[in-house]
Amino acid sequence: MPPKILELVNLVTRFHTDDGTVHAVNGVSYDLHEGETIGIVGESGCGKSVHALSIMRLIPTPPGEIAGGEILYQGTDLLKISEDEMRKIRGGEIAIIFQDPMTSLNPVMTIGKQITEALNLHMDMHGEQARERAAEMLDLVGIPQASDRLNSYPHEFSGGMRQRAMIAMALSCAPSILIADEPTTALDVTIQAQILDLVGRLRERLGMAIIWITHDLGIMAGLAERLMVMYAGFIVERASKHRVFADPRHPYTLGLLNSLPRVDKRESGSRLIPIVGRPPDLTMLPKGCPFYVRCPFSIEKCVAENPPLLEIAPGHEIACWVDVHEAATHEVLG
Amino acid sequence: MMSDNGNQAMVEITNLKKYFPVTQGLLRRVVGNVRAVDDVTLQIIKGETLGLVGESGCGKSTLGRTILNLHKPTSGTVLFEGTDLSGLSGHDLRSMRARMQIIFQDPYSSLNPRMTVNAIVGEPFIIHKIARGTELDQRVAQLLERVGLNPLLGTRYPHEFSGGQRQRIGIARALALNPSFIVADEPISALDVSIQAQVVNLLEDLQDEFDLTYLFITHDLSMVRYICDRVAVMYLGKIVELGSIEDIYDNPQHPYTQALLSAVPVPDPIVEDQRQRIILEGDLPSPADPPTGCNFNTRCPIAFDRCFEEEPQLKDLLPRHDIACFAAEERLQV
Numbered sequence: 001m002p003p004k005i006l007e008l009v010n011l012v013t014r015f016h017t018d019d020g021t022v023h024a025v026n027g028v029s030y031d032l033h034e035g036e037t038i039g040i041v042g043e044s045g046c047g048k049s050v051h052a053l054s055i056m057r058l059i060p061t062p063p064g065e066i067a068g069g070e071i072l073y074q075g076t077d078l079l080k081i082s083e084d085e086m087r088k089i090r091g092g093e094i095a096i097i098f099q100d101p102m103t104s105l106n107p108v109m110t111i112g113k114q115i116t117e118a119l120n121l122h123m124d125m126h127g128e129q130a131r132e133r134a135a136e137m138l139d140l141v142g143i144p145q146a147s148d149r150l151n152s153y154p155h156e157f158s159g160g161m162r163q164r165a166m167i168a169m170a171l172s173c174a175p176s177i178l179i180a181d182e183p184t185t186a187l188d189v190t191i192q193a194q195i196l197d198l199v200g201r202l203r204e205r206l207g208m209a210i211i212w213i214t215h216d217l218g219i220m221a222g223l224a225e226r227l228m229v230m231y232a233g234f235i236v237e238r239a240s241k242h243r244v245f246a247d248p249r250h251p252y253t254l255g256l257l258n259s260l261p262r263v264d265k266r267e268s269g270s271r272l273i274p275i276v277g278r279p280p281d282l283t284m285l286p287k288g289c290p291f292y293v294r295c296p297f298s299i300e301k302c303v304a305e306n307p308p309l310l311e312i313a314p315g316h317e318i319a320c321w322v323d324v325h326e327a328a329t330h331e332v333l334g
Numbered sequence: 335m336m337s338d339n340g341n342q343a344m345v346e347i348t349n350l351k352k353y354f355p356v357t358q359g360l361l362r363r364v365v366g367n368v369r370a371v372d373d374v375t376l377q378i379i380k381g382e383t384l385g386l387v388g389e390s391g392c393g394k395s396t397l398g399r400t401i402l403n404l405h406k407p408t409s410g411t412v413l414f415e416g417t418d419l420s421g422l423s424g425h426d427l428r429s430m431r432a433r434m435q436i437i438f439q440d441p442y443s444s445l446n447p448r449m450t451v452n453a454i455v456g457e458p459f460i461i462h463k464i465a466r467g468t469e470l471d472q473r474v475a476q477l478l479e480r481v482g483l484n485p486l487l488g489t490r491y492p493h494e495f496s497g498g499q500r501q502r503i504g505i506a507r508a509l510a511l512n513p514s515f516i517v518a519d520e521p522i523s524a525l526d527v528s529i530q531a532q533v534v535n536l537l538e539d540l541q542d543e544f545d546l547t548y549l550f551i552t553h554d555l556s557m558v559r560y561i562c563d564r565v566a567v568m569y570l571g572k573i574v575e576l577g578s579i580e581d582i583y584d585n586p587q588h589p590y591t592q593a594l595l596s597a598v599p600v601p602d603p604i605v606e607d608q609r610q611r612i613i614l615e616g617d618l619p620s621p622a623d624p625p626t627g628c629n630f631n632t633r634c635p636i637a638f639d640r641c642f643e644e645e646p647q648l649k650d651l652l653p654r655h656d657i658a659c660f661a662a663e664e665r666l667q668v
């Protein structure tokens with residue numbers, strides 16, 4: 001396996017609000033290897049974006065606070081370096097793209113100027129050389145007449161083109177990690193397919209590692225190598241994508257897969273199986289398992305104690321006290 | 335579900351157009367038209383769920399609202415059980431309107447934040463002078479119960495509920511006057527996957543119980559396959575393909591439908607590895623300035639001479655399966 005490039009150790013991020021402390025990320029640990037693509041899936045509010053913003057040190061403080069843990073980038077703890085040093089990492093070594101491209105693009109600056117500024121800062125590239133590189137990047141992401149388009153403003157682009165421009169900007173400094181926070185969620189499926197296809201090809205060509213955040217398990221089935229499922233600020237299941245889809249072991253993952261319709265088949269008369277209830281209030285996390293109230297398999301222990309993430313098979317971890325296979329057999333036997 | 339005796343039309347839409355003027359300058363001079371709905375002819379059969387799919391801006395919501403006479407058509411007619419709404423006024427219009435309802439995408443903005451849930455759900459009874467006093471309270475409680483909300487929560491305000499619960503409030507309100515036809519405009523798009531299945535199952539149960547006919551507007555093609563009986567595919571204001579779920583999903587004929595279906599990710603890595611994706615080039619053209627000939631010719635992978643000169647009409651090239659495409663005509667006729 002290629003060497004680790006990023007290591008999260010027990011990351012804890014909270015927000016102190018008028019309604020109480022929001023426990024957004026509650027001890028997340030994982031490794032990312034060079035050139036690897038991992039997927040993070042979970043419902044709205046489970047802490048996906050907060051975890052990503054924590055890596056970039058972009059959490060608004062206050063109300064936010066990275067309350068604990070380490071974020072080791074090539075062995076250096078990003079939480080311990082100065083803001084100046086962090087600025088070089090941000091955009092240079094680790095780049096992030098968002099659902100709304102306008103959060104990264106400046107509306108009153110041409111696309112070309114925005115990309116060349118990043119190149120000045122991170123790559124020490126200037127003048128004609130930077131412009132050439134910027135045009136090359138726009139061309140790479142499939143924007144026609146790239147060198148003319150450098151003079152365009154973001155509002156002159158369509159939604160799909162803005163998303164491409166943001167990707168061009170993010171990748172212009174050849175980062176070793178790209179964090180993609182639902183960059184295709186607001187796009188139509190045909191445009192999403194273009195972007196996913198593009199990212200797949202760029203990954204092969206540029207070799208960066210990717211952390212892809214989404215609530216769409218379908219996207220992960222294609223793009224990711226390893227998958228992590230998040231719930232209420234915890235990672236509850238982690239394995240290769242093939243294992244997660246073929247043999248999901250956390251009741252939440254199982255529930256998500258059961259509640260999804262599929263475009264490629266429909267068994268007649270079948271009904272979707274929803275997960276009852278809704279995610280917990282992150283200001284009042286229960287003492288036990290956060291999924292307990294919605295879980296069809298829960299036992300007494302789940303109320304008392306939150307299960308840690310433990311390996312149940314090589315490379316397959318879950319945070320659950322129950323063996324769903326065994327529980328399902330019991331149910332069948334009565 | 336389609337009725338056994340075939341085609342009992344609940345809604346008959348003939349050559350329906352809805353254009354919005356594009357204005358310019360201080361005098362708001364009209365310089366063009368957005369052809370949001372451009373010559374749609376379509377029947378909605380009693381008891382069925384007709385899916386309406388297509389990319390953002392293709393005119394789905396406008397078609398839904400024009401059918402309900404919430405937009406005045408630019409031309410063309412809509413007959414609701416044989417009656418043209420545009421010829422009605424006063425009491426007749428109101429009682430007809432009561433039989434057709436709409437459920438919106440955004441449960442947050444479609445409910446009045448200053449009204450309690452009881453007042454929101456009870457309002458239609460008061461407007462139509464159907465119930466008041468204790469009878470009103472009872473009817474409201476029944477409705478809340480029916481959509482799976484505790485009637486005791488009726489004294490609360492919308493912001494105190496989750497997205498899925500708010501959608502249930504919207505559904506309860508839509509059901510108040512015993513409608514027979516409901517336009518559901520992206521009713522689940524704002525909800526988390528695990529909650530979507532709850533709402534979809536509720537809509538299906540209510541359909542059986544109250545004999546409802548649905549026009550289900552969405553961009554989620556997986557859900558359409560799951561919940562609908564027939565589906566209409568819309569592109570730039572026009573229906574380009576119409577047929578049963580089986581025909582459209584297993585045997586799509588229009589190149590746009592084919593691309594759209596192939597672009598939807600499937601939550602199954604084994605399927606994803608083997609799928610051939612048709613990646614469309616470019617974006618949706620502006621509906622204010624559609625291409626001449628076939629609307630789709632700017633993105634179509636198989637367009638030929640005729641497609642740039644003439645406009646294809648929606649024709650039943652296969653049994654109960656209509657397609658608007660010259661290439662399909664050549665392929666399927668002769």
Ligand SMILES: Nc1ncnc2c1ncn2[C@@H]1O[C@H](COP(=O)(O)OP(=O)(O)OP(=O)(O)O)[C@@H](O)[C@H]1O
Binds near residue numbers: 024043045049050282
């Ligand atoms: N600036 C903030 N102040 C207070 N609470 C916040 C702030 N940012 C995020 N949160 C809270 O942190 C929790 C996690 O939010 P986060 O944005 O990470 O969710 P997410 O998994 O990215 O969801 P989505 O799929 O909707 O993007 C939520 O409860 C959210 O309300």
Ligand SMILES: Nc1ncnc2c1ncn2[C@@H]1O[C@H](COP(=O)(O)OP(=O)(O)OP(=O)(O)O)[C@@H](O)[C@H]1O
Binds near residue numbers: 368370392395
């Ligand atoms: N009231 C209006 N005035 C002017 N133009 C409008 C109006 N309503 C819609 N349009 C335009 O008509 C076209 C169709 O819009 P519509 O909202 O029907 O699309 P849609 O298919 O529902 O899209 P979405 O999936 O984003 O909801 C768009 O170009 C839109 O900008």
Ligand SMILES: [Mg+2]
Binds near residue numbers: 048049050
């Ligand atoms: Mg997010």
Ligand SMILES: [Mg+2]
Binds near residue numbers: 396
């Ligand atoms: Mg719409």
